[in-house]
Amino acid sequence: MLNRNSLVNSLIKQPAERFYVGIDFSELLSAGESISTPDIQVKAYCITDGMVDVTGSLIDPSTLIVNGDVVQLQLKDGEAGKRYKISFTVPTSLGNIYEEDIFVLVED
Numbered sequence: 001m002l003n004r005n006s007l008v009n010s011l012i013k014q015p016a017e018r019f020y021v022g023i024d025f026s027e028l029l030s031a032g033e034s035i036s037t038p039d040i041q042v043k044a045y046c047i048t049d050g051m052v053d054v055t056g057s058l059i060d061p062s063t064l065i066v067n068g069d070v071v072q073l074q075l076k077d078g079e080a081g082k083r084y085k086i087s088f089t090v091p092t093s094l095g096n097i098y099e100e101d102i103f104v105l106v107e108d
Contacts, residue, residue: 010103022072023100041089048082078106
């Protein structure tokens with residue numbers, strides 16, 4: 001799990017691997033503020049191909065899990081040699097919107 005103070009916000013995966021990644025938003029939320037679950041957006045872009053939207057092929061939105069202040073979903077597939085950006089956009093009960101990214105390199 002990554003949070004705003006993590007030194008590493010990137011990872012390496014192989015094309016066939018499937019696993020969960022997530023962001024911990026707890027350090028951003030005020031007392032009493034919560035994540036507005038129905039309005040969370042997670043998108044995936046291929047950096048190597050000029051920020052092409054690859055949401056359907058790199059992440060599975062149906063696997064989205066919100067556990068308190070942590071938002072997770074499953075990574076899948078990807079093409080060897082390409083870099084991707086996963087963007088988590090999270091609105092809150094106080095009207096704030098936070099965005100955090102995870103960068104993924106796919107290697108064989």
